[in-house]
Amino acid sequence: MRKLLMAAALGLALGAGMVEARTVRWSASGDPNTMDPHSQNLGTVTMVLQQIYDPLIQRTQDLGLAPGLATRWEQVEPNRWRFWLREGVKFHEGQDFTAEDVVFSITRAQAPTSNYGIFVDTIDRAVQAEPFVVDVITRVPDPILPNKIASVFIMSRAWSEQHNATRPQNTRAREEMHTVRATNGTGAFRLQTREPDVRTILVRNNDWWGWQEPASREGNVTEIIYRPISSDATRIAALLSGEIDFVLDPPLQDLNRLRAAQGIRVLEGPEVRTIFLAMDVHRDELLYSDVRGRNPLRDLRVRQALYQAIDIQAIHRTTMRGQSVVTGTFFPPQVNGYVQEEDVRLPYDQARARALLAEAGYPNGFGITLDCPNNRYINDEQICQAIVAMWARVGVRAQLNAMPLNLFFPKIQRDDSSIYLLGWGVPTLDALYSFQSLLRSRDGGQGNGIWNYGRYSNPRMDQLIDIMVNQSGEARNNAIREALRIYREDVPHIPLHHQMIPWAMRSNFQIPHMANNQPYFRWARMN
């Protein structure tokens, strides 16, 4: 026993020279489905994987771009981006990081079983140009490729081949793939224990190349224990009782209590996610309305009336308890292409709304069903309830149809809705992603209108989106600006607000709030 104690003391004495042990225990409602870096493009997966894997280009604290595994990058030809790689980096299991790994990882993200297709959609292939230089050849000139490549994690080719994991996991396979529970990245932390739905433990990788960067020099966390807690009340109880240091998704109704609690801090910041109503502007007769023979929503005046009947400040104050940023457009200022002058709402004006409805031929309003998720966005169902009440005051008899997300999404994806609430995040942080998915006519082209379930179609809008795809510089900026103006004037959606996201933590823990709702523990301090 005494020997053991002495050994322990010696171990402590030796360890004192290095970073002191600092453990942070944190929680959110969901657990990552997988540890495979190219399989599921979900926030819950990325929040663990981005601690372990590095992309070529990293995000800074304000979501700008900074060198990651690539030290610099340049569009050397319209269809060719060149990346100069960092030398001397090692994977957690000891393999050297090389250009081969980059080519392999980009190719792996392009596989049909990958969920990361949007980040590599324009890429034809990646090739090694020199030992530490990789060229990415695109099918069309892609000015925002670095924005997208910042979401592609780099794996070791040798390791993936050794474990028979050269493609992202496939659900049909009878056997579990190695990458579902094992990782081998180059990042700031490596995976030590993975028990799905119970705990995931990461430990500091002291050899990480980035510890010397100014932003992460302050980071002192040596161990991260993630334990999902799905019940809101329990998650907050665990934070209050000190079993958890940090909660990523505290429920809004508990925020006031948390703010008042001793030793707890609530950090609030904007999220890159906009909540809006989208509607069927395609059919000649709505599926869920009492108007027969015509579609009221095809009439601009009706769309404006529904818009102007909404008292957005009341929703901001009461429903969202101040935790939202009211907007007149459909992506927030962090997104490349945002124009302040186009972010203007039609004013709240019930009299005007009634007049517009009368002018359009609905002096007594009309009936319609509003579809709404009830567990996807912050206070989603309550927002819809408020809107239904506001519309009632101008004569629109809306019926609320609120449902869980696993029923809601299949329903709108079948084009089976007349008007619905949607929240849209922008992982590429570029306007094109929102325009192309939400407003482009659906013509079968990759990514075109895949979330345009109201089937909005405007030839000029399509032209402008094609310019955004193919051109760069001033021409592209002008196209975005004009498209935003059309959005404001043509009212394809009724914009509501950008979400704010609160994080709750014990006062001795510090971490920068990120608009992509991702905690970066390399920048965190535990005191």
Next chain:
Amino acid sequence: MFAFIVSRILQALPVLLSVALISFAMFAYVGDPVAIMLGQDYTQAQRDALVAELGLDRPFWVQFATFIGNAAQGEFGLSYRLSRPVADLIAERAPATLELAFTAAVLALLVGVPMGVYTGLYRNSWLSRFFLTFSLIGVSLPTFLIGILLILVFAVWLGWLPSFGRGDTVRLGAWTTGFLTVSGLKALVLPAITLGLFQLTLIMRLVRAEMLEVLRADYIKFARARGLPNRAVHFGHALKNTLVPVITIVGLQLGAIIAFAIVTETVFQWPGMGLLFIQSVGAADIPVMSAYLLLISLVFVTINLIVDLLYYAVDPRLRIGRGKGGH
């Protein structure tokens, strides 16, 4: 005896098949697993490929037959949500649920039976009145509320017990146990009370009612007339005769404890099968849901069989009755 067991097992098969069929038919309404698996960005071609890959484009009866065929061989496929074999997932989660259910049942019995006997014998004492009032709380408060109240008092205010999880576990072969570590035992206290409280009060009230009934019976009067001590009358004669209905209820409730630990497991983030089921419902993870429901119906059928066998042990009249082959 053997013929009895075989006939019961044969009766169980249609039960299992109908449970499988009903649950399978319901899955059409829980949502679309494909939409959840594909995430935010996909093309129609990718969607079609995945639907074909998962076999979801085949007719209902073909899907069902395939499922039954595979299930008969113990093959439940890969979870849509976690991409791991369903059998592994359930095997990993089962120890947590079973240990919790076992602890809750033992707690309910060890506390419920003496309380029932006491309230039956001393009907008018103030302690009996207190027990009865307390049992009303156990019967009427919903499980999740009891769980949250316990967390608030013992985890947040007093800080004595953990509010969630299973603590540290020890691996014994394929089984992980929380019985052997201090944190594991501490973690077990609140969920076991939450899960067992309803059963506890149920058993108490049942034993009390039976005791009152039995104590009025003639043979108790005779026993007293024979001058037997109170102890022998109460426990040797009275309690033993109250046990048949108690065994039935406890047996059936054990099944219920295992199957409906879902709520308790969700409140305490207890990593058992119930939590797995709830998370699978959220993701429309059909392979896990169907395997779980099948397993639970198997548990119920097995427990029923054991309860029937226990009747034999406890009640001699049943043995004689069957021996005569008459009524």
